Amino acid sequence: MTDEFNLIARYFAPLAGPEGLGLKDDAACYHPKAGIDLVITKDVLVSGVHFFPDDDPFLLAQKALGVNLSDIAAKGAVPQFYFLGLCLPDSVSEQWLHSFSSGLLELQQEYEFTLAGGDTTSIKGPLVISITMIGHANEGCMTKRSGAKAGDGVFVTGTLGDAAGGLKVIENKLTGFDFLRERYYLPQPRLKFGVAAARYITAMADISDGLIADLGHICSASEKGATIQQQLLPISDSVSQMITAGFAEPCMIWAGGDDYELVFTANLNDMASIFAVAEEIGISATHIGMIDNTGEVRLVDPKGNLVHVKHKGFQHFR
Ligand SMILES: Nc1ncnc2c1ncn2[C@@H]1O[C@H](COP(=O)(O)OP(=O)(O)O)[C@@H](O)[C@H]1O
Ligand SMILES: Cc1ncc(C[n+]2csc(CCOP(=O)(O)OP(=O)(O)O)c2C)c(N)n1
Ligand SMILES: [Mg+2]
Structure with missing residues (x-):
């Protein structure tokens, strides 16, 4: 397995959008347009809890994005970019990372959003995938959980x-x-x-x-x-x-x-x-x-x- 920075450059930098600055800086930088609300959500997936350890990494990438995109959908928002946190056990190979990043790219292309940053660590434990997804909604228009009326x-x-x-x-x-x-x-x-x-x-x-x-x-x-x-x-x-x-x-x-x-x-x-x-x-x-x-x-x-x-x-x- 290659080192941390090669891994990011090889598998994740090609997925990055402009606010990700090539995944080479300490942080992403983004200037939202006037009249737009940022809708931000995070879901964590843990091997053995949310998926099986031997699941196909191509599908797993799409599930990890999919559950976050689903929260964006529920808020009537449009996905823009996301941050990817990965805790990788020794069992993860470069072949696994190749399939995983290909799965991410496929959904990015389908729904037109990009990767803006993240963090990658080793773990003496299960694979953990943590995604923070940022979407846009017109100002004041996010569909909240709190608006239901009797008779609806x-x-x-x-x-x-x-x-x-x-x-x-x-x-x-x-x-x-x-x-x-x-x-x-x-x-x-x-x-x-x-x-x-x-x-x-x-x-x-x-x-x-x-x-x-x-x-x-x-x-x-x-x-x-x-x-x-x-x-x-x-x-x-x-x-x-x-x-x-x-x-x-x-x-x-x-x-x-x-x-x-x-x-x-x-x-x-x-x-x-x-x-x-x-x-x-x-x-x-x-x-x-x-x-x-x-x-x-x-x-x-x-x-x-x-x-x-x-x-x-x-x-x-x-
Ligand atoms: N560790 C945490 N720190 C801060 N907020 C959290 C944490 N865990 C959950 N939440 C918040 O609690 C709320 C409910 O979470 P959850 O039931 O997981 O929502 P969802 O089903 O949409 O993922 C959300 O607003 C979420 O951001
Ligand atoms: C291997 C495996 N066992 C059990 C489940 C069932 N399961 C795990 S978490 C979950 C609920 C959704 O996960 P959660 O972390 O509560 O997501 P959130 O509500 O925060 O979006 C379900 C149905 C699964 N998906 N995979
Ligand atoms: Mg959640």
Whole structure:
């Protein structure tokens, strides 16, 4: 393995944008335009917690960026550049770094953002990837968690439970279910939707921990509650098959994490406009319930009975 500075020059300097100054200075320098808010987010991924130690580095790079881009999407922002922190164990080779940096570059090109800096260290422990992503939103326009109003509809993009299904497929070495596997390995940040629908949205978050947990964050930030209809939750055919075959429990739909879809609230008068935006972009958006003053997130079955929710979603330290 080459030394620290060669490694940065070889694998990361080619990914840098102008504010990164060739990754040769102590810091990046950036002059934001007037009328623009910087939207800044960070997510850390740890081997054995967020991914498997032998995961393909090309896909892993895209997952590490994808989960951060998903936060940018949830804020109705456009990604600009990012900082990359890497703690590399001895097991990481130059071949691994080559694939990892190629994965980063592919997503950078797809969504048009660049690398601005970072830090690289050795670790006598697991691989750690820490990304700080900076996006732009028009001044005052970031879609916060705190804007939900009683009487707003609750909506989600895409389908729920796919990534948790994928994790089960991988852990139990099930054959088939390639769609679920891909949903686990390659989150699709809903960037186009986040920006295009932002003006209709009163509150938004991405679903990293699970629907009930992440909608719970919207409700507590907004000092509201929500009632969700179980039969309205959008699921893929694959998740439906897994549940029918007894490979997974239905709670995977509302408490399985890693989906990186968006959960958001909006006035019902804007529902048609929101569905039109989703259709134009080619993703689905589904109305799943309503914001209320109950102070909690409740799931109800088709008869209106409360569904007992044992786990709301993924939690570290549990
Ligand atoms: N170690 C930390 N130091 C400062 N802020 C933190 C830390 N960990 C989490 N946060 C903040 O707590 C909030 C919730 O974090 P989190 O649930 O991880 O959000 P997300 O699901 O969007 O990643 C965010 O505002 C995040 O910036
Ligand atoms: C090997 C492995 N085991 C378990 C999981 C499941 N998992 C780990 S962290 C997580 C939730 C998201 O991570 P977190 O650090 O809470 O992200 P944030 O909410 O901060 O975006 C889930 C569902 C996984 N992705 N990979
Ligand atoms: Mg986080």
